[in-house]
Each structure stands twice: as C-alpha cells, then as structure tokens.
Amino acid sequence: MGDKGPIAPQIHRSPLPELAEIHVADPPVRWEALGFTTRDGGIELGGIRVTLGVEGHGITRWAIRGIEDPKDIDGLPTATAPPQPPPSRPNSVPHPNGATGIDHVVVVTPDFDRTAARLGEANLPLKRIRDAGGFLQGFRRLGPAILELVEARQAPPGPGGARFWGLVVIVTDLEALTDRLGNHLGAVKPAVQPGRHIATLRPSAGLTPRLAFMDPEP
Numbered sequence: 001m002g003d004k005g006p007i008a009p010q011i012h013r014s015p016l017p018e019l020a021e022i023h024v025a026d027p028p029v030r031w032e033a034l035g036f037t038t039r040d041g042g043i044e045l046g047g048i049r050v051t052l053g054v055e056g057h058g059i060t061r062w063a064i065r066g067i068e069d070p071k072d073i074d075g076l077p078t079a080t081a082p083p084q085p086p087p088s089r090p091n092s093v094p095h096p097n098g099a100t101g102i103d104h105v106v107v108v109t110p111d112f113d114r115t116a117a118r119l120g121e122a123n124l125p126l127k128r129i130r131d132a133g134g135f136l137q138g139f140r141r142l143g144p145a146i147l148e149l150v151e152a153r154q155a156p157p158g159p160g161g162a163r164f165w166g167l168v169v170i171v172t173d174l175e176a177l178t179d180r181l182g183n184h185l186g187a188v189k190p191a192v193q194p195g196r197h198i199a200t201l202r203p204s205a206g207l208t209p210r211l212a213f214m215d216p217e218p
Helices: 028-032 112-121 174-184
Strands: 018-024 042-045 048-052 059-065 076-080 099-109 128-131 136-142 145-151 163-171 197-200 210-214
Touching (some): 018 099, 028 048, 042 099, 099 112, 099 210, 112 136, 112 145, 174 197, 174 210
Parallel strands (some): 059 076, 163 210
Antiparallel strands (some): 018 059, 099 163, 136 145, 197 210
C-alpha cells in the first residue's frame, strides 16, 4: 500500500452557545388565553422551552447550552443547559395563534459596556453593536434566537445590573393574530428588520414580561 502522507489533525470545535430555556413567572392560563399551547407547565417555541409559573416576576432566568455555568451574568440569573438529545418527538407543538419560535430576547442594562464585558467573559460576546439614536444596541445569535442588549439611558450607570425585559415571538400570520387578540394587541408597524412587521402586546393581556409578535423573515 502506498504512503498516504500525514494525517491531518482533527479539530474539535466547541458548540456555539444556544438558548435552551426561559423561566417566566406567569401562570400557564394567561399564555393559553393568548393562543399558546402549554404542555407540562410550559411552552415549546422553535426548540426553546418557556417554563411558566415559576416564583418571581417577568422573566426570571435563562439556560444556555455551550457555556460554563456562570450562575449570574451582570445580574441575569443563568444556568447551563445539557446538550440537546436527539429528538424523540417534535420540539414544538402547534399553537392556535400561529407562534413558531422566539425571534429575540431583550435585555436592558444601565451600563452597556459593563454588561457587554460580562457577556464576553461568559463566552457570549456581542457580534454587532449599533447606535440606535442616542442609545446603544448589541446583538448576538444564541442558536434559534437572538440576544438583543439595549442601553437604558434613563437609568444612570451604577451597581444595578442588567435585567430581562421581554420576548419577541414569531407568528405565521400577524394580521390573523390581530383579529384574534383584538384590543390586547397594539397596531402592526414596520419592524427595524427590513420587510418585517411587529405588534406589541398591551398590559391588558396580563403578562408580566413585555411581549411582541413579529412576522417571519421574508
């Protein structure tokens, strides 16, 4: 047999961080009233589980695959999720409101540079930063969803950390959702992303985190 030459070394790349789970303090019945299907006390959205009914207010923590367990990222309670096993059943169940996934998770901070640095230390460096007209926004993809970090200029920098603010959920038909939710949903407006539209849920719906709905990418 001829000499095949040196064997190239195998390079083992660490998996990219992925958002796996979000904990929300609302009871399941409030989300069911908005057309979400709950199962085992939570919602499956495009491979991300939203666990409902936990203690606290709003979004209380997240779990991310592919990072060491930091327990806290500048005030954001964080856990490490185990590797995703091969699916034995579909990751998501149909939702009557047409929800198919989470587009992005919004985090606000009084100190953008500090929170961005803490994210970087947790292997979650921001990939893009933009001036949104007097305040900064930073973005990075976490698997099926995007993390959006927003500078809260009304809160002066200080010891207070970042906090979870809300979610943007993708739906197949935003106009149909408007008919379904009625006055609970604000007007449909052009989104920052070209060719997309967004509508924000009003406080009358009774959810503790902010929630908006967006149509799919064109």
